[in-house]
């Protein structure tokens with residue numbers, strides 16, 4: 001079953017929380033809504049669930065408009081976190097709980113519990129209490145409880161936000177596996193990019209009620225369509241350098257006058273050749289795509305090392321070219337000293353160029 005949003009809008013008085021968004025979640029697809037606090041993720045999810053009325057646009061589930069249906073008529077499972085098990089009930093009873101209100105016979109309930117337990121591999125722990133379970137098992141029981149009524153699709157709001165960091169890491173992989181097994185359209189709201197990058201088939205990045213880009217985790221990271229997505233995804237964040245295109249020649253080599261006075265000559269996307277000479281651009285490069293060298297190079301900027309932050313296997317160096325803070329991730333063995341005058345070289349083929357409208361210039 002698919003979820004389709006067409007021009008979906010929510011206004012709270014003067015405030016447009018969700019602004020005419022279009023989005024489609026395919027059957028069996030896991031889509032993460034990712035964005036900063038207040039961008040409209042939860043409101044979007046609540047409109048799909050029927051907990052909030054849309055003020056404009058359409059919500060279609062399996063091709064049918066459901067705007068007018070109440071939450072319980074939509075057969076959508078919405079959960080706010082994966083952990084909310086009743087501690088005094090066994091795994092089997094926790095799983096069966098949502099069915100008690102449905103008027104099913106004892107035999108029918110037993111059958112459904114067995115079915116879900118099989119899918120989620122809970123057969124051997126059905127008689128245990130939540131306190132006796134490993135964290136991963138608890139998670140699977142909680143998922144089991146939201147799927148036992150066989151909803152058409154799943155909606156999760158910040159499902160891992162209450163977990164500590166170690167557990168979150170463990171759960172991300174596990175949940176992905178479980179969700180893939182369910183073969184239902186699933187929407188997960190998160191503000192945690194790692195969660196989105198690891199769990200989603202596709203990510204929709206939102207800002208101020210608008211969807212900025214929808215793409216696979218790989219494409220969101222490697223091919224951000226605009227400056228916002230580029231800066232939002234990736235830790236440490238992408239370096240952004242203001243510049244003017246002064247020349248473009250053979251092998252797609254562009255020459256840029258970087259704000260602050262230096263000149264940078266690097267190969268970029270062929271589409272950059274279509275920009276006017278003198279066009280203002282922003283160059284974007286990820287901290288792992290820069291190299292610190294000691295001699296001056298045409299494809300680099302001379303800078304001073306401001307600060308060195310050890311990160312275990314890698315070192316994060318903050319450099320300054322006089323105008324920009326430039327972050328470089330290097331091997332921990334690199335002999336760097338704060339105050340050193342160095343050059344930071346842009347590795348070939350990995351510089352993004354954004355135009356004056358903050359859109360990626362790409363062929």
Ligand code: ATP
Nearest residue numbers: 012015017035036037038039040041042043044191
């Ligand atoms: P967060 O991660 O902080 O929950 P979010 O992306 O989920 O953020 P929403 O909760 O959807 O954002 O909120 C979007 C905007 O709508 C915010 O400016 C919020 O203050 C506003 N908003 C949400 N619910 C209401 C409401 N019931 N009445 C008025 N304004 C609301």
